[in-house]
Amino acid sequence: MIRLAIIGSTGSIGKQCLEVVDKLGKDKIEIVAMTCGYNLELFKKQIQKYRPEYTASMSDREDISENTNHFTGEGGIKKAIQISDPDYIMMSVSGSIGLKYSLFSLDYCKRLCLANKETIVCGGGYFLNKAKMKKVKILPVDSEHSSIFQTLLGDVKPEEIFLTASGGSLRDKNPEEIQNATVNEVLKHPVWSMGKRITVDSSTMVNKGLEIIEASYLFDFPQEKIKTYICRNSFIHGGVKFIDGSMKFHIGKPDMKLPIAYSLTYPERVVKEEGINNLDELNLNLEKIDIKKYPSLKIAREICGIHSLQIAYNAADEEAVKMFLNNKIKFGQISVIISKTLDRIPELNNLNYNDIFKIENTARILANEVNL
Amino acid sequence: MIRLAIIGSTGSIGKQCLEVVDKLGKDKIEIVAMTCGYNLELFKKQIQKYRPEYTASMSDREDISENTNHFTGEGGIKKAIQISDPDYIMMSVSGSIGLKYSLFSLDYCKRLCLANKETIVCGGGYFLNKAKMKKVKILPVDSEHSSIFQTLLGDVKPEEIFLTASGGSLRDKNPEEIQNATVNEVLKHPVWSMGKRITVDSSTMVNKGLEIIEASYLFDFPQEKIKTYICRNSFIHGGVKFIDGSMKFHIGKPDMKLPIAYSLTYPERVVKEEGINNLDELNLNLEKIDIKKYPSLKIAREICGIHSLQIAYNAADEEAVKMFLNNKIKFGQISVIISKTLDRIPELNNLNYNDIFKIENTARILANEVNL
Numbered sequence: 001m002i003r004l005a006i007i008g009s010t011g012s013i014g015k016q017c018l019e020v021v022d023k024l025g026k027d028k029i030e031i032v033a034m035t036c037g038y039n040l041e042l043f044k045k046q047i048q049k050y051r052p053e054y055t056a057s058m059s060d061r062e063d064i065s066e067n068t069n070h071f072t073g074e075g076g077i078k079k080a081i082q083i084s085d086p087d088y089i090m091m092s093v094s095g096s097i098g099l100k101y102s103l104f105s106l107d108y109c110k111r112l113c114l115a116n117k118e119t120i121v122c123g124g125g126y127f128l129n130k131a132k133m134k135k136v137k138i139l140p141v142d143s144e145h146s147s148i149f150q151t152l153l154g155d156v157k158p159e160e161i162f163l164t165a166s167g168g169s170l171r172d173k174n175p176e177e178i179q180n181a182t183v184n185e186v187l188k189h190p191v192w193s194m195g196k197r198i199t200v201d202s203s204t205m206v207n208k209g210l211e212i213i214e215a216s217y218l219f220d221f222p223q224e225k226i227k228t229y230i231c232r233n234s235f236i237h238g239g240v241k242f243i244d245g246s247m248k249f250h251i252g253k254p255d256m257k258l259p260i261a262y263s264l265t266y267p268e269r270v271v272k273e274e275g276i277n278n279l280d281e282l283n284l285n286l287e288k289i290d291i292k293k294y295p296s297l298k299i300a301r302e303i304c305g306i307h308s309l310q311i312a313y314n315a316a317d318e319e320a321v322k323m324f325l326n327n328k329i330k331f332g333q334i335s336v337i338i339s340k341t342l343d344r345i346p347e348l349n350n351l352n353y354n355d356i357f358k359i360e361n362t363a364r365i366l367a368n369e370v371n372l
Numbered sequence: 373m374i375r376l377a378i379i380g381s382t383g384s385i386g387k388q389c390l391e392v393v394d395k396l397g398k399d400k401i402e403i404v405a406m407t408c409g410y411n412l413e414l415f416k417k418q419i420q421k422y423r424p425e426y427t428a429s430m431s432d433r434e435d436i437s438e439n440t441n442h443f444t445g446e447g448g449i450k451k452a453i454q455i456s457d458p459d460y461i462m463m464s465v466s467g468s469i470g471l472k473y474s475l476f477s478l479d480y481c482k483r484l485c486l487a488n489k490e491t492i493v494c495g496g497g498y499f500l501n502k503a504k505m506k507k508v509k510i511l512p513v514d515s516e517h518s519s520i521f522q523t524l525l526g527d528v529k530p531e532e533i534f535l536t537a538s539g540g541s542l543r544d545k546n547p548e549e550i551q552n553a554t555v556n557e558v559l560k561h562p563v564w565s566m567g568k569r570i571t572v573d574s575s576t577m578v579n580k581g582l583e584i585i586e587a588s589y590l591f592d593f594p595q596e597k598i599k600t601y602i603c604r605n606s607f608i609h610g611g612v613k614f615i616d617g618s619m620k621f622h623i624g625k626p627d628m629k630l631p632i633a634y635s636l637t638y639p640e641r642v643v644k645e646e647g648i649n650n651l652d653e654l655n656l657n658l659e660k661i662d663i664k665k666y667p668s669l670k671i672a673r674e675i676c677g678i679h680s681l682q683i684a685y686n687a688a689d690e691e692a693v694k695m696f697l698n699n700k701i702k703f704g705q706i707s708v709i710i711s712k713t714l715d716r717i718p719e720l721n722n723l724n725y726n727d728i729f730k731i732e733n734t735a736r737i738l739a740n741e742v743n744l
Binding site: 150243250252261267271272274275276280283 | 522523525526527528534599601611613614615616617618619620621622623624625627630633634639640641642643644645646647648650651652654655656657658659660
């Protein structure tokens with residue numbers, strides 16, 4: 001029986017995690033804590049169904065449920081993590097607050113299922129060293145990283161890793177159309193249904209940039225050996241190439257529930273899914289990424305391994321995406337804001353906890369001050 | 373330092389094994405014994421280059437080399453296996469004599485690298501139980517089985533296995549053209565350059581049928597869950613699907629040296645090959661196999677798991693291929709000979725050593741007696 005805490009149960013990953021929990025069944029997994037930000041309406045329904053002993057939310061409303069010990073605020077979420085004594089924690093909040101919770105979680109669980117990019121991108125070596133020291137197993141929940149994790153099982157260190165990208169909603173537009181793409185155009189993702197920021201990040205490929213950085217840390221691998229391709233239907237998730245030229249590809253339906261379930265059941269596979277039956281009907285082709293269309297992807301490769309710039313890259317993008325969604329900047333200006341913010345951040349490594357969050361704040365401020 | 377005996381060094385796999393040995397280098401591998409059938413001209417050159425202490429051939433000529441202890445005949449080959457004290461044995465002879473040597477080898481090595489189909493197809497459970505008892509590790513050298521072996525590393529038992537076939541030289545012909553295909557047409561294999569029998573067996577898909585049987589024994593897997601597809605360029609070698617819908621594909625250039633090297637270096641990968649660099653230039657599509665074009669493939673599935681019929685299937689095919697290559701029968705009659713031979717063989721399992729070779733001889737005689 002796994003005792004699971006879900007941090008961020010009302011988000012896209014959190015909701016899908018609950019579907020996986022349903023499939024696993026009550027004899028295999030128990031939700032001991034559940035937390036959310038501000039979506040209390042959904043949260044209350046979730047609590048009613050799953051009845052965790054401990055809950056928490058960022059909202060300061062305390063009348064959540066009669067059947068749970070409820071805490072509020074960042075401290076309340078940490079308290080729920082601590083007091084519920086989980087085996088595994090599903091870290092499915094978005095944003096850099098996730099890094100704080102992930103770091104805190106290392107003291108209170110055996111396995112951290114990681115759907116929060118900032119934990120690795122902003123936590124960098126600081127986070128991973130701590131996880132190693134505390135002997136907490138990190139299971140990636142991103143479909144790309146889960147696929148690489150799976151293809152590496154039982155084998156030697158690879159020579160190359162590759163990740164795929166859908167190419168986002170603008171993949172077939174020309175550079176000028178991309179420059180001026182509207183919010184509505186950008187939010188129509190061709191494959192995945194996700195939150196707004198990550199949908200925009202798919203179109204700029206900031207998302208893929210963050211994933212390259214994550215993969216580089218998670219698999220201790222140089223970014224230049226992490227290749228990226230477009231896979232239009234997202235059936236090929238990722239793979240590896242070994243020194244002898246052998247390659248292993250991880251292939252399946254694009255469904256986040258698979259990597260979520262895997263992160264919970266590894267090394268077993270438990271959740272039954274039909275998957276793809278007729279391999280002859282699959283289109284398995286990969287395409288080169290036209291780097292000119294995705295300047296932010298190029299930037300990510302340049303800063304990969306420079307901890308301070310990784311933090312700034314993520315923060316500046318988050319700010320720029322907000323501006324774009326509020327119609328304050330053009331789509332094509334997102335990468336300009338990232339680039340100009342990075343120009344003003346010193347290149348620093350070996351950061352500690354305070355440094356990380358200071359640099360993040362500074363980057364957010366600088367991003368908002370960029371002269372376009 | 374691996375002490376290697378190569379049984380069948382002058383055949384297609386044997387020659388490529390020597391290339392792999394060259395790449396591995398003298399500090400990693402030493403050839404302690406080498407045997408061949410009758411190709412003494414090439415064998416002498418190989419001996420001169422690799423200088424094994426013990427050699428043997430089926431030919432009774434004894435003036436092979438001054439620098440080696442040479443033995444002759446089947447007994448001589450066994451003697452070379454025994455006396456050379458190898459760690460690993462590469463079993464690269466073709467035909468059912470390979471089963472005899474494989475069984476004998478189980479007493480004299482830690483690892484058997486198996487390129488001889490008959491060892492599994494005709495040896496069946498008798499062979500594999502013995503290997504298990506003697507704790508000899510069986511490493512498949514066939515590219516398909518090596519690929520499945522590799523995709524299974526570190527993971528759970530799969531729900532499905534799949535093998536690919538090039539489709540052979542007649543893959544784009546219509547049934548009537550196939551029926552009457554000439555020897556020259558059949559021997560033009562689109563991808564692999566191999567011996568004559570296996571090239572014919574590719575076009576009839578008897579080869580794929582034998583591989584289904586082999587996979588079923590090697591991976592303890594029911595034949596109906598072993599799927600087959602055509603992969604025109606043979607870049608996809610095989611793969612597995614798990615209960616959660618995840619699939620792993622093994623992909624690479626069609627080059628027998630890869631599975632040969634892997635069988636020698638597992639669990640490491642040592643022999644450097646550039647492999648495929650631009651995944652976007654790969655055509656990774658799979659095609660359904662039109663079973664009507666390949667009646668022998670259907671027969672293989674029907675008899676998989678019935679030991680006596682597996683032996684007869686292989687023996688009848690070998691006889692039929694000889695007849696076809698000598699222009700005594702039409703291409704389309706190969707499957708008829710197999711089918712009519714099988715009709716006259718009783719369905720037996722739990723065979724012992726003598727049974728196996730008796731059934732084989734009977735099947736050969738019956739195959740030659742088939743009224744077309």
